[in-house]
Amino acid sequence: MIHMGFALGLPSGVDAVLAAACAWIALGAAGMAAPGSLRLSARVLYPAGALVGVALGAAALAASLGNTESTRVLPLGLPGLPFHARLDALSAFFLLLLAAVAAGVSVYTVGYLRPGTGTAPGVQCLCHHVFLASMALVLVADDAYFFMVAWETMALSSFFLVTSDHRHAEIRRAGYLYLLIAHLGAISILLCFGALQAGTGDYSFDAMRALQQPAGWGSVAFALALAGFGAKAGIVPLHVWLPEAHPAAPSPVSALMSAVMLKTAVYGLMRVTLDLIGFPLWWWGVVALVVGLASALFGVIFAATQSDMKRLLAYSSIENIGLIIAGFGLALLFRGFGMGSLAALALTAALYHCLNHAFFKGLLFLATGSVLHATSERSLGRLGGLIHRMPWVAWCALIGSAATAGLPPLNGFVSEWLLLQAFLFTPGLPQGYVNMLVPVAGAAVALAAALSGYVMVKFFGVVFLGQPREARASEAHDAGPWERSALVWLAAGCVVLGLAPMLVLELLEPITQRFTGYTLAGLGSGWLFLAPIDAERASYSPLLFFAVAALLVAAAWLAVRAFYHGRVRRAPPWDCGFPWLNARMQDSAEGFGQPVKVVFRPVFRIEGETPSPGDSRPRYRESAEDRLWYWLYLPVAQAVERVTALVTVLQRGRISVYLMYSFATLLVLLFFIR
Amino acid sequence: MSASGLVAQLTEVALAILLAPLLSGWVIQCRAWLQNRSAPGLLQPYRVLAKLFEKEVVLAHNASSLFRSAPYLIFGCLVLAAAIVPTLGTDLPLNPAADAIALVGLLALARFFIALAGMDVGTAFGSLGARREMMVGFLAEPALLMVLFTASLISHSTSLTTIVETLAHREFVIYPSMAFAGVAFTMVSLAENARIPVDNPATHLELTMIHEAMVLEYSGRHLAMIEWAASLKLFVYSCIGLALFFPFGVAQGGDWLGLVLALPAFAAKLAGGGAALAAIEMVSAKMRIFRAPEFLGTAFMLAVLALLVHVLLER
Numbered sequence: 001m002i003h004m005g006f007a008l009g010l011p012s013g014v015d016a017v018l019a020a021a022c023a024w025i026a027l028g029a030a031g032m033a034a035p036g037s038l039r040l041s042a043r044v045l046y047p048a049g050a051l052v053g054v055a056l057g058a059a060a061l062a063a064s065l066g067n068t069e070s071t072r073v074l075p076l077g078l079p080g081l082p083f084h085a086r087l088d089a090l091s092a093f094f095l096l097l098l099a100a101v102a103a104g105v106s107v108y109t110v111g112y113l114r115p116g117t118g119t120a121p122g123v124q125c126l127c128h129h130v131f132l133a134s135m136a137l138v139l140v141a142d143d144a145y146f147f148m149v150a151w152e153t154m155a156l157s158s159f160f161l162v163t164s165d166h167r168h169a170e171i172r173r174a175g176y177l178y179l180l181i182a183h184l185g186a187i188s189i190l191l192c193f194g195a196l197q198a199g200t201g202d203y204s205f206d207a208m209r210a211l212q213q214p215a216g217w218g219s220v221a222f223a224l225a226l227a228g229f230g231a232k233a234g235i236v237p238l239h240v241w242l243p244e245a246h247p248a249a250p251s252p253v254s255a256l257m258s259a260v261m262l263k264t265a266v267y268g269l270m271r272v273t274l275d276l277i278g279f280p281l282w283w284w285g286v287v288a289l290v291v292g293l294a295s296a297l298f299g300v301i302f303a304a305t306q307s308d309m310k311r312l313l314a315y316s317s318i319e320n321i322g323l324i325i326a327g328f329g330l331a332l333l334f335r336g337f338g339m340g341s342l343a344a345l346a347l348t349a350a351l352y353h354c355l356n357h358a359f360f361k362g363l364l365f366l367a368t369g370s371v372l373h374a375t376s377e378r379s380l381g382r383l384g385g386l387i388h389r390m391p392w393v394a395w396c397a398l399i400g401s402a403a404t405a406g407l408p409p410l411n412g413f414v415s416e417w418l419l420l421q422a423f424l425f426t427p428g429l430p431q432g433y434v435n436m437l438v439p440v441a442g443a444a445v446a447l448a449a450a451l452s453g454y455v456m457v458k459f460f461g462v463v464f465l466g467q468p469r470e471a472r473a474s475e476a477h478d479a480g481p482w483e484r485s486a487l488v489w490l491a492a493g494c495v496v497l498g499l500a501p502m503l504v505l506e507l508l509e510p511i512t513q514r515f516t517g518y519t520l521a522g523l524g525s526g527w528l529f530l531a532p533i534d535a536e537r538a539s540y541s542p543l544l545f546f547a548v549a550a551l552l553v554a555a556a557w558l559a560v561r562a563f564y565h566g567r568v569r570r571a572p573p574w575d576c577g578f579p580w581l582n583a584r585m586q587d588s589a590e591g592f593g594q595p596v597k598v599v600f601r602p603v604f605r606i607e608g609e610t611p612s613p614g615d616s617r618p619r620y621r622e623s624a625e626d627r628l629w630y631w632l633y634l635p636v637a638q639a640v641e642r643v644t645a646l647v648t649v650l651q652r653g654r655i656s657v658y659l660m661y662s663f664a665t666l667l668v669l670l671f672f673i674r
Numbered sequence: 675m676s677a678s679g680l681v682a683q684l685t686e687v688a689l690a691i692l693l694a695p696l697l698s699g700w701v702i703q704c705r706a707w708l709q710n711r712s713a714p715g716l717l718q719p720y721r722v723l724a725k726l727f728e729k730e731v732v733l734a735h736n737a738s739s740l741f742r743s744a745p746y747l748i749f750g751c752l753v754l755a756a757a758i759v760p761t762l763g764t765d766l767p768l769n770p771a772a773d774a775i776a777l778v779g780l781l782a783l784a785r786f787f788i789a790l791a792g793m794d795v796g797t798a799f800g801s802l803g804a805r806r807e808m809m810v811g812f813l814a815e816p817a818l819l820m821v822l823f824t825a826s827l828i829s830h831s832t833s834l835t836t837i838v839e840t841l842a843h844r845e846f847v848i849y850p851s852m853a854f855a856g857v858a859f860t861m862v863s864l865a866e867n868a869r870i871p872v873d874n875p876a877t878h879l880e881l882t883m884i885h886e887a888m889v890l891e892y893s894g895r896h897l898a899m900i901e902w903a904a905s906l907k908l909f910v911y912s913c914i915g916l917a918l919f920f921p922f923g924v925a926q927g928g929d930w931l932g933l934v935l936a937l938p939a940f941a942a943k944l945a946g947g948g949a950a951l952a953a954i955e956m957v958s959a960k961m962r963i964f965r966a967p968e969f970l971g972t973a974f975m976l977a978v979l980a981l982l983v984h985v986l987l988e989r
Contacts, residue, residue, distance in 0.1 A: 466796030553750030
């Protein structure tokens with residue numbers, strides 16, 4: 001493919017990525033030619049954006065398979081600090097993820113856009129394409145300055161996308177929260193780069209790689225990176241913006257943010273820790289592992305009690321990011337103890353889960369978009385029975401839900417399998433406590449995975465199965481062809497990534513080779529069997545598994561058909577002798593989440609009122625909130641308010657006083673400079 | 675893949691499909707003996723299946739195709755689960771395709787579909803059953819995984835045949851970790867198979883039921899498949915228990931004589947397991963549904979403890 005590209009005179013490697021980013025920006029700018037025109041954006045620019053995505057995917061795939069590195073210095077940036085760009089295996093992998101999802105989401109948006117009251121379609125088109133381009137640039141940036149410029153562009157463009165429907169106060173509030181935490185994270189990342197350049201003043205990543213950091217500064221840089229990138233990825237306790245911003249944003253934007261933007265934060269964390277610092281200490285791994293598992297359990301427990309489709313998915317994203325960070329922490333832990341082959345396994349599991357999460361969560365967010373359009377309803381408690389009215393969306397969402405629940409033979413299971421293998425085959429570590437921590441952490445991963453099955457049964461069962469709970473849900477219509485093709489593309493990705501894991505492992509091989517010095521030894525055991533360590537220890541063959549299962553199901557069906565009559569009679573559901581059954585008697589979202597609320601009661605801050613038996617107008621109310629709001633965020637906000645109240649003393653509102661301040665400052669400066 | 679391996683594999687599948695209802699009948703028989711009443715007979719589950727297959731299917735008006743296909747999916751999943759647990763020989767051609775984690779995944783897949791099928795018609799009972807089934811599942815599944823992990827750590831492999839080979843053909847060592855794991859596994863299997871003290875397979879009393887509430891809308895051949903799958907699930911759990919804790923008599927490698935001898939050993943162990951299950955059910959009382967998380971939480975803790983005991987003491 002690379003040679004073909006050369007023959008045609010097409011750019012390859014990093015040039016192709018930069019060209020794709022430029023093309024996206026140009027498409028966005030073209031949208032501003034006629035900001036009010038829905039036709040221009042929907043019919044021309046978004047499909048073109050999807051094509052750019054496909055081209056970017058091809059370039060990233062070529063770079064990933066060819067394992068080529070390429071660099072480029074751009075004639076932009078500050079004097080003495082031009083923009084450096086570099087494409088290596090890690091960047092190429094994440095670019096592939098970006099391209100695959102971006103192509104699907106752009107196609108979906110064509111069918112999704114409607115004339116509305118929010119931001120003009122041309123402006124949305126600009127933000128959408130700038131967002132995509134900035135994410136691509138984050139992934140190829142090779143100096144701190146370029147990285148931060150791209151990172152901030154990404155934050156701002158996604159802020160404008162989140163607040164597309166800015167006429168609602170709650171959406172503006174969600175956007176504000178998102179922007180605030182994004183900037184706290186950005187400050188932390190900036191400080192991290194400051195620690196990494198170690199006083200040399202050279203902000204290129206090459207210089208940082210070459211530097212041997214002392215362990216103390218390395219640890220500072222790691223902590224800052226974990227906080228900064230963690231704020232973007234949504235790890236606990238910096239997750240609060242996620243469940244607010246995702247429901248506020250239009251569904252394709254939620255899909256892009258959850259599927260790709262969270263992964264750029266994972267990319268940043270990996271880039272800084274494994275590449276720029278270069279020598280992870282083992283206890284960094286313990287920190288990341290604990291934080292990751294806390295996020296995973298927290299996310300999935302809260303997801304089980306949500307009653308808003310998109311909030312539920314947002315919490316589920318926190319869970320998945322937690323699992324990724326936990327896998328990454330395990331890789332750091334093994335790397336710190338010099339166990340390269342296990343570090344390679346854990347890193348592979350984390351990266352694989354990034355790709356899987358991008359596909360299944362992108363798919364589910366797009367499916368909620370279709371449901372939202374068809375019913376104008378986000379609350380689970382008012383939906384139901386949509387499998388009859390929207391079969392395409394429902395069956396694609398079923399694939400996405402099963403993949404999210406980590407069920408074989410879909411993709412979520414493969415990465416979970418790899419992650420559990422990494423936890424399981426820990427040989428004796430030199431640290432006794434860590435030795436005990438790892439199996440407990442494995443149990444926590446298993447619990448999170450099982451709970452995500454609960455969450456997904458709730459999500460799919462309440463939205464798509466049963467009877468419509470409100471009239472609107474029974475008048476829904478299926479998604480159009482554009483939306484449908486995007487859903488099918490992402491669903492197919494979930495199936496293929498689940499059935500052919502060897503393809504992905506091949507892409508990941510150069511990354512693990514580069515950062516841990518090892519690749520998965522079992523790669524040689526053929527395309528059919530996934531055996532990461534050796535076949536004696538563990539092997540799994542999704543294709544064979546799927547084939548045999550399908551064969552058994554088909555044989556059972558055919559046998560029953562052949563031997564018995566196929567008589568079917570339709571009747572009303574069995575009412576147990578109570579003839580006034582209605583759709584409201586099905587489980588609501590709160591009802592389905594209730595067991596989790598009871599089992600994990602201490603995690604929630606539960607407020608509510610239960611009517612007494614004699615009440616003539618009974619009212620039932622219960623809310624389960626995040627305790628961290630009250631433990632962390634409100635105290636901080638109050639402290640900030642108190643400090644500002646003190647500072648207000650200076651603000652007199654009289655020009656003479658301000659002039660005096662300037663004068664005093666001048667005197668103090670003169671005193672120092674003299 | 676050897677000829678004897680293929681024979682062992684096919685025999686296992688055939689035995690699972692044919693014997694699963696017999697095992698359920700045997701447990702009912704043992705319970706009847708223990709309760710001093712006469713049982714409906716060992717073959718009653720087969721008669722029930724035959725009757726259900728002959729009956730016509732009454733489908734609710736808004737049952738979707740998911741509802742109609744779920745019984746076959748669940749049945750297929752459980753047959754596959756029975757096929758990958760080594761009960762007769764350890765030379766199984768399907769072994770490299772699925773290991774212990776995939777086995778748990780397979781059981782989770784069956785649960786996922788049966789819970790969705792329960793919610794499909796949209797009655798209060800269906801969603802109640804689905805919710806309770808998932809509640810049992812989210813605690814039982816990690817506990818089962820931890821039990822399997824303890825065995826995996828002992829044998830340094832998640833491959834089920836390697837686990838059985840290591841546990842069956844080692845020098846006689848008592849692993850304290852396996853004792854914890856055994857208790858945890860027993861609790862999990864009681865819960866997963868809708869047995870007393872978590873559920874009662876013999877009643878349709880709404881306050882207590884889990885499994886029966888979920889499948890209330892099924893009838894005819896669909897119900898037959900579901901019932902058959904339920905007895906297969908009991909069979910699979912018994913096989914896992916036998917493979918982990920009583921792995922003696924399983925033929926190793928391509929040993930024809932061993933394979934033939936494994937059959938009566940397997941039958942005897944299965945009969946013993948069924949009798950033990952009936953005895954446990956006899957001496958315990960059905961607990962309130964909200965005690966079930968405590969019960970399963972204990973099982974999960976015991977399983978994690980088993981893992982820790984292995985890491986701390988046995989390495």
